Amino acid sequence: MSLKIAVMGAGGIGGYYGGRLAVAGADVSFIARGAHLAAMQKNGLRIISPLGDAHIPEVTATDDPATVGVVDIVMFCVKLYDVDEACELIRPLIGPNTAVISFLNGIDSEDRMQAILGGNVVVGGTAQIPSNIIEPGVIEHKAPLAALEFGELDGRDSERLRAFYDVCTDAGIQTFLVENIETAIWLKFAILVPFATACCLTRLPGKVLIEEPVVQEIAVGAMQEIIALAEAKGVQLPPDALESRMAMLSNFANAMPSMLVDLLAEKRIELEGLHGAVVRMAKALGVPVPVHQVAYAALKPYVNGPPGIASAK
Structure with a gap:
């Protein structure tokens, strides 16, 4: 066809x-x-x-x-x-x-x-x-x-x-x-956002997750929050979701999330659709997401480019 x-x-x-x-x-x-x-x-x-x-x-x-x-x-x-x-x-x-x-x-x-x-x-x-x-x-x-x-x-x-x-x-x-595409979407989200969180907060590519255990802890915390949010939404993720998602992040040592690429290029970033969506959904469902709240607050001034720039490049 x-x-x-x-x-x-x-x-x-x-x-x-x-x-x-x-x-x-x-x-x-x-x-x-x-x-x-x-x-x-x-x-x-x-x-x-x-x-x-x-x-x-x-x-x-x-x-x-x-x-x-x-x-x-x-x-x-x-x-x-x-x-x-x-x-x-x-x-x-x-x-x-x-x-x-x-x-x-x-x-x-x-x-x-x-x-x-x-x-x-x-x-x-x-x-x-x-x-x-x-x-x-x-x-x-x-x-x-x-x-x-x-x-x-x-x-x-x-x-x-x-x-x-x-x-x-x-x-x-x-x-x-x-x-069940909904489960697949959440499983991808559970990799994407923790990866973006750790890399954007440090302004470093994926290898920082491997070389710095304290940074890896940030990614783990973000991943746990997304898994808890999925559960609160009634989305069934596999029991090994955390372990399997963290294992996949090892493939990204030489990669940068697209949000970091845009952040370093002083462009608009997808913050509201990623971290903002997590924070808003978590508030509605009563799920604590402290890692995402901190990341959202830290990156919010850059949502349309560097602070002080009115519009994205």
Whole structure:
């Protein structure tokens, strides 16, 4: 089955996975903006990865989804603070059977998207990969870990997702079609936010978690809080969630979370969608989250760039 795919947001996640699909011959259009878009239109897209470098010299890239038209799959890979605007922008991509798969970092992203797009359009997903844009038109993947998970929000079997699963696996992407996508989203969140917490508070890449036990304790504490929050929400995580998530962090020694990349670049950060979401949800459920409260307070002045700068760069 031939699928038409649009990647909304061609950064570390969308650029990498969309690029892998394009290399394999899939029909992929990238929705991007700024210097990254200009570089892709001029020089194509380049991927640097321990799983193999790639260069797609000619890609379909635009800042106007209307020029792409209706597609079968939208890989939704924007920053959490852009979700509402991006949902409105992708409306020209959506037909009666289109799946918009959320490959975002938050735990409430699908609810936000569903409120805007309605129907059965939104699909849950996770992208496990330490990657980012290192220069316009170039994506760097920092570790061998690279996997996609997705599934219908109601757990039903889905022909449209089986077709996308086949396209992804044919492209050599490690892919999982899961029945309980909510659990998968929380398990990813339980890695992502502790990793971001430790690295952003220290302004250091992932190896700080290995080299400094006291920093590792921060990550463990943050992870325990997220697991407790999931339990309070009624989300069933496996009994070894803490141990397995901490073991996975060892893959990220040479990586930086995207929040740290943005923080060091003096850009807007996803604080409200990550730590802010934890703090607000925890308050509503009566769950103590002291590590997240401290991290949220410490990083809040940088949410729109360095303190004193009115808007993000």
